Amino acid sequence: MSVDRRALASALWSRRFIIGVVAIGLVAAGLALAATPRGKTAAATSKPVSSVAAAQAARKYVYLTFDDGPSTYTPQVLKILRAYGARATFFEIGQNVARYPYLTRQVYQQANSVQNHTWSHPDLRHVSAAVFRSQVQKTDRYIRAQLGYTPSCLRPPDGSTNKQVTRRAAALGKKIRLWTIDTRDWSRPGTSVIVRRALANVHNGSVILMHDGGGNRSQTVAALPTILRTLKARGFGFTTMSCT
Ligand SMILES: [Zn+2]
Structure with a gap:
């Protein structure tokens, strides 16, 4: 019985581990998606010449x-x-x-x-x-x-x-x-x-x-x-x- 309980406990831990890994993966993917547009904005503003031209055109x-x-x-x-x-x-x-x-x-x-x-x-x-x-x-x-x-x-x-x-x-x-x-x-x-x-x-x-x-x-x-x-x-x- 004690072996069965240990096996059960072990199975529960491994399931929690898998859920945990999946959750971390989803969070990481979410962060990567959120970071993408910010990265693009930073790239655009790092070109002062085109910014000046845009301001003049406006x-x-x-x-x-x-x-x-x-x-x-x-x-x-x-x-x-x-x-x-x-x-x-x-x-x-x-x-x-x-x-x-x-x-x-x-x-x-x-x-x-x-x-x-x-x-x-x-x-x-x-x-x-x-x-x-x-x-x-x-x-x-x-x-x-x-x-x-x-x-x-x-x-x-x-x-x-x-x-x-x-x-x-x-x-x-x-x-x-x-x-x-x-x-x-x-x-x-x-x-x-x-x-x-x-x-x-x-x-x-x-x-x-x-x-x-x-x-x-x-x-x-x-x-x-x-x-x-x-x-x-x-x-x-x-x-x-x-x-x-
Ligand atoms: Zn007149």
Whole structure:
């Protein structure tokens, strides 16, 4: 009987041993599986060059645009842009370039882009071919006299465009550039409304329309720091529009 008990005890021990070995094996396999993704992550982050490239590719940009200037509000806009290291595109009216040539130079000297917004802001859908040409080319001449280059972007007044406007612009070497976000700051709806409109639905590549000329722009000036601070905190950079 005692032999049988020993045999039984021995059999029980060996079964516990087998269960124990299997359990250790399962735990080890589990640890190995858990370690695999961590190993891959470590390998990926050990390549600094590709990480930098990925960060650059992920950089988001917003295009700030200011129409109808230059005006006496332009220096205030420039000061705020400078404080945030931001660049913008200014669609200037030729008549205002003639009146404030030094402001057009200041805009450009601060690494902003100066582009064509016609001579006197007519609806380009309803002018003759000759008027269209003079509206664009006279503005070109005045900008060129100050900055030494001919603008290649044209923003039609009020964004009023059609196939004929696009065709006539192309014949003068111009690309039409509109916007995706209209703050309607010209109607002076209040600083907080301008801020809210500028920031709603903004995404990488958004073009925000504001005005540094054409009337009292104190609300636009007051709204700008909040717009820039918020977009910067969301990871956006600010650069000039391409005209090619
Ligand atoms: Zn305009």
